[in-house]
Each structure stands twice: as C-alpha cells, then as structure tokens.
Amino acid sequence: MLFLERWHPYDSATLEVTELFSKAILLQMFVYGDLTVIGLYGETIEVPCNNGAAKPEDLIFTKWKYKMDDGTSGDLLVKQAHKEKAQIQAMDGYKDRVTIAANSSLMIQGGSLVDQRTFTCMVVYGSNLDEHPVDVLVHTAFGLICYVVFCLFQLGVCTAADANPAAVIMWSKNGKLLVADGKTIIITPSVKMDPSTGLSTTTSGLQYTAVKSDVGAKFTCTAKHSLETQVSAPETFIIHYPTEKxxxxxxxxxxxxxxxxxxxxxxxxxxxxxxxxxxxxxxxxxxxxxxxxxxxxxxxxxxxxxxxxxxxxxxxxxxxxxxxxxYLDLSLSPTGKVLKMVRDTLLVKMEQDASGDAKVSWTKDNRKLDEMPRFDNVTYADAGFYVCEVSVAGIKRSQSFQLVVEGTPVIKKMTEHHSEDGRHKVLTCEAEGVPRPSVQWSVNGTNEENSYINGKATHKITVVPTGNLTITCIATNKLGNHFMTSVFAGALFDMLFLFVGAQDDSSDQALLIVFIVVGLIIAAALVGLFYWLYIMKSRRGTWKTGEKEAGTSEESKKLEECKAKV
Incomplete structure (x- = not known):
C-alpha cells in the first residue's frame, strides 16, 4: 500500500473571485409566469416594473411595495406621473436604499440576503390599476480555498467560502472526475451558513489511496455556482513506494x-x-x-x-x-633521422597492440602509400619523410622517420648538341650523388646551367667548336669524386652542321644533305681503297726476281715505296 505525505497548502488560502457579470446587469428568468430576478450580493439590484414594458400614456402614478417578513405588505415609494421626484414611504431599512428609475424599475442599493422577497409594482392609469409582482433572489460570488493536505488518509480539503446559494465542490484527477467508492476514494462534503450574513461556506475533503501509477498525476477541485465555476490550481503529490528495479x-x-x-x-x-x-x-x-x-x-x-x-x-x-x-600501443623501427648509403638495405618494422581492429596507414612526404615501405636496395628516390598512423576506437597514434640517402657522385652520361644558331656546342654532364655534387669541365665554357633534382645533378656549358675535342667532366662531393672523358666530333662535322644550320630548308632536308655528304665521303674512301688494292695486285703479278722493270725513274721510285710498304 502506498501513501502520501507532508503538508503543502496553496500559494494563497483564498483564490481571487473572477467577475463574470457587470455590476449593472441582472440575471433574470421566468418561473411559472412570475418574474424572478437574481441580484448580486453587495451590488445594486434592479427590479423591473411590468417586465420592462413601456409606461402607459395616461399613467397617473407608480407605486412599489414589498412583502414583509410577517407576510403583510409594506410601502416603499410612490412616483406621480407629473412629478420629477418620487415620495419615499418606507420607514425601515429600505428608507435610504430604494429609488425609482426613469423606466419605473425599483433600484435597491447594497443588495443582501434580506432582499430575497417579493416586490410588487402597482401602476395606476386612466381608470385601471395593474400589479406586477417580482421575486428577488440574491446570489454571491465566493472565494475558493483549497487546502491540499498530504497525509496518510486525507489527501486534500477544498473550500468555497461566502456563497449564496452554497457552491458544489467536485474532485478530479488528470481532468477526470473522481467518484467516491467509500474505500479507495472517500469524499466528505459539508456546508455551513454564517448566521450574521446568511452566506454559506462549502468544504469538501478528499481521502485517496494512491498507487505507483499516480506519480505525476494532477489533482484539482472544482466549485460550481449559479454565477461562476472556479477550478483550483493542479497539484501533484509526492508518492512513496519501494525500489523495484x-x-x-x-x-x-x-x-x-x-x-x-x-x-x-x-x-x-x-x-x-x-x-x-x-x-x-x-x-x-x-x-x-x-x-x-x-x-x-x-x-x-x-x-x-x-x-x-x-x-x-x-x-x-x-x-x-x-x-x-x-587502448593502442605503437612501436616503429627505425624512428627519427636515418642515414643510408645508396644501394644499402633498410629494414622497417612496425608493431601495434590495440583493443580492437586497428587501421594502419602510411604516408611519404604527405602522399599516401599503398603499403608499408620496403628498402631492399636504397635509391636516392627513396629519401623522404615517412609517417605510420594507427587508429582504433577514437585513438590515434603515429610515429615517423626521415630517410636520408647519400652516395659518392657517379657520372651517368655526357652528351653534346649544337646550339640553336648552329655555331656552338652545348655540352651536358649528368651525375648522381648526395650531397649535391659540384661539376667541373676540362674546357672553358659560357652560359652555364645547373639543376639538382632527386639526387641528380645536371650541368651544361656552351663552347666554340675547334675540331675534335677530348673533354673530361668531374663530379665531386664530400664522399668522393668521379670523372668521365669523351671525344666529340671534329671540324668537318662542325662545318656540315654550320652549313645545315645556315639553310632555310626544313629539318628533314638538312638531315638528307648530311647523309649525302657523309655518303660521298665514305664512297670516295672506298674507291681509293679499291684502287690501291688493285694497283698492289697488278704490281705483284709483274715482279721478277733479279730483274729490273723498265719505266721511268718516277715509276721506279713509286714501286720501291710500295714494296717497302708490303
């Protein structure tokens, strides 16, 4: 069984009464042909004459009277048709409270419960006399006071004070009306009248057996009256129950x-x-x-x-x-700066220990690699900054190493080509090495050009052709040096290139001329060789031992020279 606890009154014992009607308006209703007027307690009560009908044209006078407590009739006032003011005839408490309006209505100031009686309007006109009785009821608004009590049995007390007629109080939970069952819901109403004012105070007590599902439930009391209905502010109860989960x-x-x-x-x-x-x-x-x-x-x-x-x-x-x-542990070997000579071997080892499946990624100089790098034969191109990053469940670890590859210079090739004007030679020497090698030539040149990319140094110079050239290129760094010697084309080819370079024909035509000239030279050499062989053979065929050929002295001299060569 669950229970409620602690005293928790409303913010104010008395709720402010909402004014539902204007002070100058009366509620009226007909009951079996007699007019009944409901006036407000403490306000001016207007009692209409002949239900507010127009006054007769031959009106002589209007008179108001009332039924006294002993059942007899008492006069209140008389208003002559031709006079502005009425004559007050009442001698009791109505003497200073009654007046007559322009439409012949009786005006009763400071309405109270003693005014709940019958008032009669008597109209005399021509030779006629009519009487119009009116029953007056006096109702009061009320102050709604709800004391919500948290205790073992009594859940709340709701009070509607100083009302006439007495207000009716009802209880609700989450907007649903509570009906007393005498067991889990007990409602105890009571009505008390103040003998001095005649006003009634209604009190209603609620006893309620709460259950766990009533947590957060909103309880209200509602007071209903003929003039208005008031609802208390909702209350939620603190309900105690044991732990279940x-x-x-x-x-x-x-x-x-x-x-x-x-x-x-x-x-x-x-x-x-x-x-x-x-x-x-x-x-x-x-x-x-x-x-x-x-x-x-x-x-x-x-x-x-x-x-x-x-x-x-x-x-x-x-x-x-x-x-x-x-958690995540990462171990990378090597780390930091790693110096290797070209063609060395470098073993990279990575170990990781993680709480789940780890994701591994590698980058070189901020470019992603497909797999962990392997260095079986280190090259200059392998040099760079390597980063290994491992991540798992919001944790990231990374380690890195900087690979520096060094080597003595090695000259890969020496080349030549003619300048654009065809009058100079451009010599090029290409060498690999780290640190950057310096390049020197065995000849002087002009227009030097240098570049160094990924361990490759390129050096160019421009020279004037002076026949066959034997030229040496020397590359040197702190680790050593290397040189290469090459013989470049002589003056004949230079003249050919000069000739070709001076032409305005296309490159194909220039190349054709070169081939023709070279072909002619080769053909002339072959003809000379064949002619010489032919002479030598013919001379050998006519030699005779101990004999002397006839001929000129010049021919004899040439023959001796040939023999000496043989």
Missing part, C-alpha cells in the same frame, strides 16, 4: 580511453530513492553513503570488465554494466 549508468565520453575518469551511477526507481549503495569494483564490494555514484580515476586497459551496484539493505537486487577501455 536498479540500473547502472556509465557516465563517460565514448569511447573510454586509458587515463579517462569514469563515473558509475546507480539509479533506483523507488521514491524516495535509496541514499546508500554497494558498488562491485573488479570483484571488490565498496559501500557508498549519501551518494549514488562512484568514480574510477585514470582507468587502464585492465579496468575493462563488468561492474555492479546493489542496495545496501538488499544486495540481491543489483544491476550491472560492462566497461570497455580502449
């Missing part, structure tokens, strides 16, 4: 990471809620008084597990919740 709440920002503080909150559905709890922390029971929370500080991965809370007076009623602490 516990729940454990983990108060921490997800995901929980190592080093975070985690608060456990034990929620009980009883009212009032318990003030002390047991918290089971990794199998150890801890008592917490005057609080429903327990805080785990700087949790670690070992803090992962099931936690429980229970009632101190009933440890069998408990609630549990799992706490999962996320």
């Amino acid at each position: 516990l729940s454990l709440q983990v108060l921490a920002k997800a995901p929980i990471r190592e080093g975070d503080n985690v608060t456990l909150k034990c929620n009980a559905d009883g009212n009032p809620p318990p003030t002390s709890f047991y918290f089971s922390i990794k199998g150890q029971k801890v008592t917490v008084k005057d609080s429903d929370t327990f805080t785990l500080t700087a949790v670690t991965r070992n803090s992962t597990g099931d936690y429980k809370c229970s009632l101190v007076d009933d440890d069998k009623m408990e609630a549990s919740e799992k706490v999962v602490v996320s």
Whole structure:
C-alpha cells in the first residue's frame, strides 16, 4: 500500500473571485409566469416594473411595495406621473436604499440576503390599476480555498467560502472526475451558513489511496455556482513506494580511453530513492553513503570488465554494466633521422597492440602509400619523410622517420648538341650523388646551367667548336669524386652542321644533305681503297726476281715505296 505525505497548502488560502457579470446587469428568468430576478450580493439590484414594458400614456402614478417578513405588505415609494421626484414611504431599512428609475424599475442599493422577497409594482392609469409582482433572489460570488493536505488518509480539503446559494465542490484527477467508492476514494462534503450574513461556506475533503501509477498525476477541485465555476490550481503529490528495479549508468565520453575518469551511477526507481549503495569494483564490494555514484580515476586497459551496484539493505537486487577501455600501443623501427648509403638495405618494422581492429596507414612526404615501405636496395628516390598512423576506437597514434640517402657522385652520361644558331656546342654532364655534387669541365665554357633534382645533378656549358675535342667532366662531393672523358666530333662535322644550320630548308632536308655528304665521303674512301688494292695486285703479278722493270725513274721510285710498304 502506498501513501502520501507532508503538508503543502496553496500559494494563497483564498483564490481571487473572477467577475463574470457587470455590476449593472441582472440575471433574470421566468418561473411559472412570475418574474424572478437574481441580484448580486453587495451590488445594486434592479427590479423591473411590468417586465420592462413601456409606461402607459395616461399613467397617473407608480407605486412599489414589498412583502414583509410577517407576510403583510409594506410601502416603499410612490412616483406621480407629473412629478420629477418620487415620495419615499418606507420607514425601515429600505428608507435610504430604494429609488425609482426613469423606466419605473425599483433600484435597491447594497443588495443582501434580506432582499430575497417579493416586490410588487402597482401602476395606476386612466381608470385601471395593474400589479406586477417580482421575486428577488440574491446570489454571491465566493472565494475558493483549497487546502491540499498530504497525509496518510486525507489527501486534500477544498473550500468555497461566502456563497449564496452554497457552491458544489467536485474532485478530479488528470481532468477526470473522481467518484467516491467509500474505500479507495472517500469524499466528505459539508456546508455551513454564517448566521450574521446568511452566506454559506462549502468544504469538501478528499481521502485517496494512491498507487505507483499516480506519480505525476494532477489533482484539482472544482466549485460550481449559479454565477461562476472556479477550478483550483493542479497539484501533484509526492508518492512513496519501494525500489523495484536498479540500473547502472556509465557516465563517460565514448569511447573510454586509458587515463579517462569514469563515473558509475546507480539509479533506483523507488521514491524516495535509496541514499546508500554497494558498488562491485573488479570483484571488490565498496559501500557508498549519501551518494549514488562512484568514480574510477585514470582507468587502464585492465579496468575493462563488468561492474555492479546493489542496495545496501538488499544486495540481491543489483544491476550491472560492462566497461570497455580502449587502448593502442605503437612501436616503429627505425624512428627519427636515418642515414643510408645508396644501394644499402633498410629494414622497417612496425608493431601495434590495440583493443580492437586497428587501421594502419602510411604516408611519404604527405602522399599516401599503398603499403608499408620496403628498402631492399636504397635509391636516392627513396629519401623522404615517412609517417605510420594507427587508429582504433577514437585513438590515434603515429610515429615517423626521415630517410636520408647519400652516395659518392657517379657520372651517368655526357652528351653534346649544337646550339640553336648552329655555331656552338652545348655540352651536358649528368651525375648522381648526395650531397649535391659540384661539376667541373676540362674546357672553358659560357652560359652555364645547373639543376639538382632527386639526387641528380645536371650541368651544361656552351663552347666554340675547334675540331675534335677530348673533354673530361668531374663530379665531386664530400664522399668522393668521379670523372668521365669523351671525344666529340671534329671540324668537318662542325662545318656540315654550320652549313645545315645556315639553310632555310626544313629539318628533314638538312638531315638528307648530311647523309649525302657523309655518303660521298665514305664512297670516295672506298674507291681509293679499291684502287690501291688493285694497283698492289697488278704490281705483284709483274715482279721478277733479279730483274729490273723498265719505266721511268718516277715509276721506279713509286714501286720501291710500295714494296717497302708490303
């Protein structure tokens, strides 16, 4: 069985009465042909003559009288048709309270319950006399006073004070009318009249047996009267009931990471809620008084597990919740600055330990890599800044290393080509090496150009062709040096290039001329060789031992030279 408690009165014992009618307006109704007028307590009551009908043209006078408490008739006033003022005839309490209006209505000032009687308007006109009785009722507005009492039996008391007729009080829960059943709902009404004023005060008491579902229910009392209806402000009750269910709440920002503080909150559905709890922390029971929370500080991965809370007076009623602490360890080898010589081997090793499936990513100089880098034979292109990032459940770890690749200079090639005007040679020397190698030539040149990209140095100079050139390029850095020598084309080819460069024909025509000239030179050389071989063969065929050929002295001399060569 549930119960209610504590005294909780309304903000004001008396509610302000709402004015529903203008002071100058009367409520009227007909009952079996007689006119009944309802006047307001304390206000001027207007009693109409002949239900407000127009006065006869031959009116002589109008007279108002009333029925006294002993049943006899008493005069109030007389108004002659040709006179402006009425003659007051009353000698009792009405002497100073009654007047007559222009429409012959009787005006009674300061209406009270003593005015609840019959008033008669007598109209004399021509040779006729008519009487028009009017019954007057006096009603009062009321002050609604609801005392809501929280106790074992009495739930509330509602009072409608100083009303006429007496107000009727009803009780409601969540807008639904409560009906007394004599058991769980008991309503006790009472009405008391003030003998001095004749006004009535209605009081209604409510006894209510609450259940758990009444938590938050709004109770009101309503006072009904012929003039108005007033409803009290709603009240919700504090209902006590025992705890039936516990729940454990983990108060921490997800995901929980190592080093975070985690608060456990034990929620009980009883009212009032318990003030002390047991918290089971990794199998150890801890008592917490005057609080429903327990805080785990700087949790670690070992803090992962099931936690429980229970009632101190009933440890069998408990609630549990799992706490999962996320963690991530990352180990990368090597780290920092790593110096390697070109063609060396570098082993990269990454290990990670995480509370879940970890996501691994690699970047080189902020560009994403598809996989972990491998360096079986380090090249200059491998140099860069490498970052390994691992993430799991809101945790990120990253480590990095800077790979620097060095090597002695190696000249890869030497080339030449003619300048755009065809009058100079441009010599190019390409060398690889870290640190950046310096390049020197065995000849002097002009218009030097230098570049160094990804360990590759390129050096260009412009020279004037002076025949066959044997040129050496030397590349040097702090680790050593390297040189390369090359022989470049002589004057004949230079003249050809000069000739071609002076033409205005297309490049195809210039190339054709070069091929023709070279072909002619080769053909002439072959003809000379064949001719020489032919002479040598013919001479050998005519030689005779110990004999001397006839011929000129010049021919003999040439023959001796040929023999000497043979």
